[in-house]
Amino acid sequence: MTILSHEQASVVNEELRRAGIAEYMPSAVHEVEGFVSRQERRFPSEDPVLFSRGLVLTYLSAAEFALLPAFAEPTQAVIPPAAPLSVGEDHARLAILKSDCPISFPVHPKEQGALPWDVMVFGGDVSKTAILLPDWQRMTEGPAVLYDLVGRLEGMHRESESTLARDVVESGAIRVQGLLWRVKLTVAGPPSFGTGIRDALDEALDTLGLRRPSGPNPF
DSSP, X not given: OOOOOHHHHTTHHHHHHHXXXXXXXXXXXXXXXXXXXXXXXXXXTSOHHHHHHHHHHHHHHHHHHTTHHHHHSTTTOOOTTTSOEEEOHHHHHHHHHHSOOTTSSOOSOTTSOOOHHHHOSSHHHHHHHHHHOSOGXXXXXXXXXXXXXXXXXXXXXXXXXXXXXXXXXXXTHXXXXXXHHHHHHHHHSOGGGOSOHHHHHHHHHHHTTOOOOOOOOOO
């Protein structure tokens, strides 16, 4: 996993904006940063790495919760790469309260690698992963294993009798989830994922086909 300073961790929202993946509303930033600051004061003896890691995981979980419209109405939702996710205060609060990040209570040792429920905010994805990748330790082999999992998750949805499931695949929502999971694993996964946030984002954008099309050159 990549060890980040608080300053490095706090720019993850700017990196996601740069990549065209998520725009964090000021209220969301205030909610996440304020909560982490309060936890740092509450547990002053904890390793600062714990809070830097938790800050990144919370921002990323908030972005995944912002995908909810893409699951509810996949044919109507506009998501990356067409437009960034709009991450608001409610998504930030959901991430703080309902995602498995190590800042609500600092119980995760910094040496402990992320498990599926640390990476994915929806229980259904954890359950599907248990079927498609029963040996989670294979993640130590590197990002190719994650990208294969994303493709198999899309395949599972594509083969469903549910039109909704097939529409979710076509919307690209699962690939956006895969990108968020990739960055989470950069800070909380095995060393083979430790490329740094920007490099992980760029890798995922290209591998998952989520890079924004370049506009016309005005010159």
